[in-house]
Amino acid sequence: DTGVSQDPRHKITKRGQNVTFRCDPISEHNRLYWYRQTLGQGPEFLTYFQNEAQLEKSRLLSDRFSAERPKGSFSTLEIQRTEQGDSAMYLCASSPRLAEEETQYFGPGTRLLVL
Amino acid sequence: DQQVKQNSPSLSVQEGRISILNCDYTNSMFDYFLWYKKYPAEGPTFLISISSIKDKNEDGRFTVFLNKSAKHLSLHIVPSQPGDSAVYFCAASGPRGSTLGRLYFGRGTQLTVWP
Numbered sequence: 001d002t003g004v005s006q007d008p009r010h011k012i013t014k015r016g017q018n019v020t021f022r023c024d025p026i027s028e029h030n031r032l033y034w035y036r037q038t039l040g041q042g043p044e045f046l047t048y049f050q051n052e053a054q055l056e057k058s059r060l061l062s063d064r065f066s067a068e069r070p071k072g073s074f075s076t077l078e079i080q081r082t083e084q085g086d087s088a089m090y091l092c093a094s095s096p097r098l099a100e101e102e103t104q105y106f107g108p109g110t111r112l113l114v115l
Numbered sequence: 116d117q118q119v120k121q122n123s124p125s126l127s128v129q130e131g132r133i134s135i136l137n138c139d140y141t142n143s144m145f146d147y148f149l150w151y152k153k154y155p156a157e158g159p160t161f162l163i164s165i166s167s168i169k170d171k172n173e174d175g176r177f178t179v180f181l182n183k184s185a186k187h188l189s190l191h192i193v194p195s196q197p198g199d200s201a202v203y204f205c206a207a208s209g210p211r212g213s214t215l216g217r218l219y220f221g222r223g224t225q226l227t228v229w230p
Contacts, residue, residue, distance in 0.1 A: 044220070058217075105161060
């Protein structure tokens with residue numbers, strides 16, 4: 001069990017550029033989540049997949065954000081036309097679909113800085 | 116709307132003593148609670164959880180207590196060690212079995228354990 005991995009770990013971009021982040025969940029975890037964390041705050045929910053189906057999206061996920069999980073394994077989060085307010089740590093988590101355990105396991109995060 | 120609150124942004128404890136971190140929640144539909152530990156530039160690491168059907172869960176030096184009537188939970192660390200110094204996040208989810216899997220996080224408490 002290699003844990004949740006995220007790539008890249010750091011990204012610096014200029015305002016207006018598009019960025020894409022990747023998340024590889026723990027194998028056989030069918031639930032995958034994206035969160036965003038800014039300084040002094042706890043992680044805030046963005047979106048949630050069960051297998052390849054995107055079941056919930058937060059109002060934080062504006063039209064510039066899109067997430068996919070095409071084969072029910074890895075997921076990508078794309079931000080189009082980045083803004084300085086998008087600067088944050090983007091966290092991915094996964095969990096197994098077990099009624100007894102709903103623990104989410106987090107990856108190391110991707111830190112985005114928009115200049 | 117902060118549904119999970121950690122009102123103490125920081126806590127300082129001497130090595131060997133007990134650390135008590137507190138968390139309050141407002142949503143009575145929450146039925147699963149978790150504590151995560153986070154080091155700078157890393158993702159949150161799962162520590163311990165508790166279901167609403169229990170009032171205590173223990174794992175080594177870590178014990179979580181849940182008081183449903185007060186909508187309050189606490190994490191006890193005994194004995195505290197310098198390596199425990201990190202930001203601790205309280206999180207909640209529910210109701211069990213729903214398709215809504217998001218976690219709601221508090222803003223975190225910075226624990227410092229000094230020798």
